[in-house]
Amino acid sequence: MRIRITVNGRDLDVEASAGETLVEVLRRLGFKSVKDGCYTGTCGGCTVLLDGRPVASCIMLAAQADGSSITTLEGLARDGRLHPVQEAFLEVNAPQCGFCSPGMILTAVALLRRNPDPTREEIREALAGNTCRCSGYVKIVEAVSLAAEKMRGRAGDEA
Amino acid sequence: MKHEGVTVMAGADFRVVSKRLPKVDGRSIVLGEARYTKDFAGEDALFAKIVRSPHAHARLKKIDRTEALAVPGVELVLTHEDVPRIPFTTAGQNYPEPSPYDTFMLDSKVRFVGDRVAVVVARDRLTAERAARLVRVEYEILPAVYDPEAAMREGAPVIHDEPDATGIHEASRNIAASIYAEVGDVDAELGKADFVFEHTYFSQYEQQVPMEPHVTYAYLDESGRLVIITATQVPFHVRRIVARVNDVPISRVRVIKPRIGGAFGVKQEVILEDLCGHIALRTGKPVLMELSREEEFYGTRPRHPMKLTCRTGVMKDGTITANEMRVIANTGSYGSHGLTVPSNTGSKSLPLYRARAMRYVAEAVYTNLPVAGAFRGYGAPQGYFAMECHMDEVAREMGMDPLEFKRRNLVRAGDVDPIAVKLGEGKEGFEREIRTCGIEECIRLAGGAVGGKEPPGAGSGAGPFTRTRRGVGFALCMHGTGIPGDDMAGATVKVNEDGSFNLLIGATDLGTGSDTILGQMAAEVLGVSLDDVVVYSSDTDFTPFDVGAYASSTTYVSGTAVVRAAEKVREKLRLVAADLAGVAAESLVFEGGKFRTPDGRSLDIRDVALKSFYGESKQQISETASFLNLDCPPPFGACFAEVEVDLDTGMVRVTDIASAVDVGRAINPDLVEGQIVGSVAMGIGYALTEEMLFSAEGRMLNASLLDYKIASSLDLPDIKAFIVETVEPSGPFGVKSVGEVGMDPIAPAIANAVFNATGVRLRELPMTPERVLAALREAGL
Ligand code: FES
Numbered sequence: 001m002r003i004r005i006t007v008n009g010r011d012l013d014v015e016a017s018a019g020e021t022l023v024e025v026l027r028r029l030g031f032k033s034v035k036d037g038c039y040t041g042t043c044g045g046c047t048v049l050l051d052g053r054p055v056a057s058c059i060m061l062a063a064q065a066d067g068s069s070i071t072t073l074e075g076l077a078r079d080g081r082l083h084p085v086q087e088a089f090l091e092v093n094a095p096q097c098g099f100c101s102p103g104m105i106l107t108a109v110a111l112l113r114r115n116p117d118p119t120r121e122e123i124r125e126a127l128a129g130n131t132c133r134c135s136g137y138v139k140i141v142e143a144v145s146l147a148a149e150k151m152r153g154r155a156g157d158e159a
Numbered sequence: 160m161k162h163e164g165v166t167v168m169a170g171a172d173f174r175v176v177s178k179r180l181p182k183v184d185g186r187s188i189v190l191g192e193a194r195y196t197k198d199f200a201g202e203d204a205l206f207a208k209i210v211r212s213p214h215a216h217a218r219l220k221k222i223d224r225t226e227a228l229a230v231p232g233v234e235l236v237l238t239h240e241d242v243p244r245i246p247f248t249t250a251g252q253n254y255p256e257p258s259p260y261d262t263f264m265l266d267s268k269v270r271f272v273g274d275r276v277a278v279v280v281a282r283d284r285l286t287a288e289r290a291a292r293l294v295r296v297e298y299e300i301l302p303a304v305y306d307p308e309a310a311m312r313e314g315a316p317v318i319h320d321e322p323d324a325t326g327i328h329e330a331s332r333n334i335a336a337s338i339y340a341e342v343g344d345v346d347a348e349l350g351k352a353d354f355v356f357e358h359t360y361f362s363q364y365e366q367q368v369p370m371e372p373h374v375t376y377a378y379l380d381e382s383g384r385l386v387i388i389t390a391t392q393v394p395f396h397v398r399r400i401v402a403r404v405n406d407v408p409i410s411r412v413r414v415i416k417p418r419i420g421g422a423f424g425v426k427q428e429v430i431l432e433d434l435c436g437h438i439a440l441r442t443g444k445p446v447l448m449e450l451s452r453e454e455e456f457y458g459t460r461p462r463h464p465m466k467l468t469c470r471t472g473v474m475k476d477g478t479i480t481a482n483e484m485r486v487i488a489n490t491g492s493y494g495s496h497g498l499t500v501p502s503n504t505g506s507k508s509l510p511l512y513r514a515r516a517m518r519y520v521a522e523a524v525y526t527n528l529p530v531a532g533a534f535r536g537y538g539a540p541q542g543y544f545a546m547e548c549h550m551d552e553v554a555r556e557m558g559m560d561p562l563e564f565k566r567r568n569l570v571r572a573g574d575v576d577p578i579a580v581k582l583g584e585g586k587e588g589f590e591r592e593i594r595t596c597g598i599e600e601c602i603r604l605a606g607g608a609v610g611g612k613e614p615p616g617a618g619s620g621a622g623p624f625t626r627t628r629r630g631v632g633f634a635l636c637m638h639g640t641g642i643p644g645d646d647m648a649g650a651t652v653k654v655n656e657d658g659s660f661n662l663l664i665g666a667t668d669l670g671t672g673s674d675t676i677l678g679q680m681a682a683e684v685l686g687v688s689l690d691d692v693v694v695y696s697s698d699t700d701f702t703p704f705d706v707g708a709y710a711s712s713t714t715y716v717s718g719t720a721v722v723r724a725a726e727k728v729r730e731k732l733r734l735v736a737a738d739l740a741g742v743a744a745e746s747l748v749f750e751g752g753k754f755r756t757p758d759g760r761s762l763d764i765r766d767v768a769l770k771s772f773y774g775e776s777k778q779q780i781s782e783t784a785s786f787l788n789l790d791c792p793p794p795f796g797a798c799f800a801e802v803e804v805d806l807d808t809g810m811v812r813v814t815d816i817a818s819a820v821d822v823g824r825a826i827n828p829d830l831v832e833g834q835i836v837g838s839v840a841m842g843i844g845y846a847l848t849e850e851m852l853f854s855a856e857g858r859m860l861n862a863s864l865l866d867y868k869i870a871s872s873l874d875l876p877d878i879k880a881f882i883v884e885t886v887e888p889s890g891p892f893g894v895k896s897v898g899e900v901g902m903d904p905i906a907p908a909i910a911n912a913v914f915n916a917t918g919v920r921l922r923e924l925p926m927t928p929e930r931v932l933a934a935l936r937e938a939g940l
């Protein structure tokens with residue numbers, strides 16, 4: 001079947017088979033930052049933003065995404081300028097193997113849109129669906145806090 | 160930037176080393192541009208799916224592949240009849256491997272539920288999976304054995320009865336490997352002791368759970384050479400093993416490790432590459448093999464479960480006279496790492512305490528369960544769980560404060576590790592002098608961060624009216640740095656015209672950041688910034704040999720090779736500079752990326768580099784160096800944990816935990832903290848939740864991330880990490896290691912905290928609510 005999705009601002013008209021999951025279609029289209037570590041919705045590696053909300057794209061059929069707008073990690077930076085969450089992840093060296101990072105970063109972006117000043121506990125709650133085996137989460141939580149600070153600072157500058 | 164709970168002791172004045180620099184690959188990760196193995200496979204890649212055994216022990220009587228082959232899109236179904244029968248070990252170790260050669264690419268016998276039966280190759284994953292279900296196999300089911308002690312008994316089913324396996328200690332009794340090492344006279348010293356204490360502990364099958372499951376992509380390049388892109392810790396061992404089992408020369412094989420999504424030991428193993436390479440050679444087509452999350456659990460190489468018995472003789476004043484550990488390790492159905500993991504259990508944990516006599520006895524036993532292998536710590540976390548709980552128990556039984564008791568007996572700088580010579584990597588070892596030891600500082604920092612609230616050993620029940628109890632416990636450890644006599648690493652540094660350098664290393668970055676810290680070391684030596692070093696690693700065609708990333712070796716072993724290569728390059732550039740300045744090379748002082756002449760002129764290394772290409776004597780300066788490690792300086796660590804035990808549910812929650820590690824020098828403190836904190840997180844899982852469970856027929860019951868619980872961000876407290884720097888004279892810039900040591904003390908610290916909270920001793924991992932509740936009930940709580 002054909003579905004229409006917007007990925008990172010680009011309108012796409014793609015062929016997907018009936019049982020195909022969204023993660024498979026996205027990876028096939030070349031969005032390789034979308035990771036597939038379990039196919040049961042438990043690792044969070046396949047997280048993308050679907051109309052702004054983080055979803056596990058492995059437990060969603062591509063057909064269900066018809067008509068929606070999707071952001072993958074490839075679509076986060078603007079003209080080579082990193083998003084504050086990306087900057088913060090880089091600065092505090094939050095990624096180790098980096099396999100969880102695409103999902104983590106997107107989940108954090110969604111959190112900070114909704115809650116620009118989260119507590120450490122709120123950050124931990126938001127990230128609970130994204131498993132990281134390397135880091136013990138300390139630097140990831142730190143990165144999200146730092147990103148929040150940066151974004152508030154910038155919003156202040158603009159005001 | 161604020162780094163809570165982290166103290167870095169002042170180091171020497173470096174420009175690049177000791178700095179919190181962003182990882183060299185960090186930008187590609189946060190941009191989503193980093194490429195992992197599977198990302199290289201094109202749409203044209205065939206998919207190969209392993210048909211796995213539903214039985215724990217059986218012979219394959221007949222395999223009918225007609226139905227599977229009839230599925231459109233199926234290319235090939237391979238069984239043991241089709242592939243070369245060459246015994247090997249999947250362990251990625253130096254040649255000849257100390258592990259038994261008891262494995263075949265495909266065999267006529269299966270030895271655990273999930274063992275390889277056949278492989279189906281099809282145009283895509285779905286087709287391969289569908290066809291795999293249509294391979295009809297007739298089994299002759301054999302009696303199976305799951306308990307190592309039962310497996311050693313007379314009359315137990317013999318798991319490796321094939322005549323062509325080699326290196327098995329005693330196949331008829333299912334003993335893959337056996338170890339005996341003694342220094343001094345243990346029996347005599349136990350006899351002289353005022354008290355002798357003995358306790359037995361049990362540890363479980365634990366899976367590494369890298370977020371990226373095992374994946375390999377193989378194809379033939381335009382000259383017909385086999386190229387294998389694979390998620391591995393050991394690209395050079397993979398090349399050698401794949402060549403051997405496929406009977407092709409090493410020169411026809413190239414192995415590339417791209418970014419990989421975590422490893423923790425489970426990728427120090429040929430899990431897919433032998434078959435995947437075989438299929439590519441056979442079909443001439445690109446092939447992808449990838450384990451599902453479920454297969455990742457039982458089809459790889461989890462941590463050896465062990466039964467460990469510690470026996471210690473102690474004088475009235477608390478001095479240990481003799482220390483003994485006896486271990487029965489379950490190696491599962493194949494003996495990969497079967498000798499060396501149990502050997503490491505003793506060689507890492509016994510030397511922590513001085514004793515006039517020590518003995519280590521171990522047996523690695525085959526059972527019809529998944530194959531055990533390398534997992535962060537490599538047997539040491541099991542050893543430390545036993546040793547550090549046992550010492551806590553001994554102290555309490557003697558009425559001593561555990562910390563005081565341990566301090567009285569702790570190893571110190573200047574000691575020679577007595578057992579190192581007897582317990583090497585599956586053979587005689589090397590003498591090990593302990594030159595640096597920061598354990599007191601580790602105790603001070605970690606203890607101060609957690610233990611400070613309540614002195615350890617004081618007991619701290621929250622009172623008779625609450626049904627939760629809090630307690631603090633601690634454990635100490637020492638580990639090693641590389642495998643003396645085995646580890647060898649090469650590095651090449653090549654000069655470019657703009658004063659940048661290519662650093663080519665066989666070393667294998669697993670996400671640990673070794674590309675970054677090795678780049679930092681090269682930059683420091685060459686007086687340039689990290690941006691001026693272009694790091695390329697782990698490609699057997701283009702980088703020098705390196706044993707790979709295991710045994711906490713990379714920073715020290717590969718680091719020494721990098722420093723040597725960079726120094727050779729710097730000296731070559733010094734000659735060019737001397738020529739340009741018209742002075743003697745020895746008179747030049749190199750500082751901050753500049754050569755200074757005695758008369759005060761200075762030549763920037765960039766200009767010197769440019770002139771080396773376009774000056775009068777044109778040349779390519781490029782130097783390779785290698786380093787053979789003959790030492791094993793121990794990093795030390797201390798972990799203090801505070802727990803809350805719910806007396807009604809048996810649930811143990813870690814409410815506060817701090818780990819301090821003496822790493823030598825921290826080349827990049829961010830990355831060192833990442834290793835320490837990551838180890839704590841993994842150690843908490845080992846202590847409390849992670850356990851592979853099996854049915855009575857040997858089938859794994861919880862092979863999913865839902866049922867096998869690894870920690871989420873909500874399950875962990877804010878883990879505190881402390882770096883203690885000692886300057887190890889044998890290490891580049893004073894480094895020791897950090898990759899594994901942090902795993903060692905976590906489970907015993909938590910078990911000791913549970914005892915401190917409740918007075919109940921848990922001697923079996925993991926301390927699940929069921930086990931804790933049963934122990935609490937037994938104690939009448
Ligand atoms: S692949 Fe979707 S959550 Fe794991």
Ligand code: FES
Pocket residue numbers: 094095096097098099100101131132133134135370420421670
């Ligand atoms: S960085 Fe490896 S899984 Fe998170």
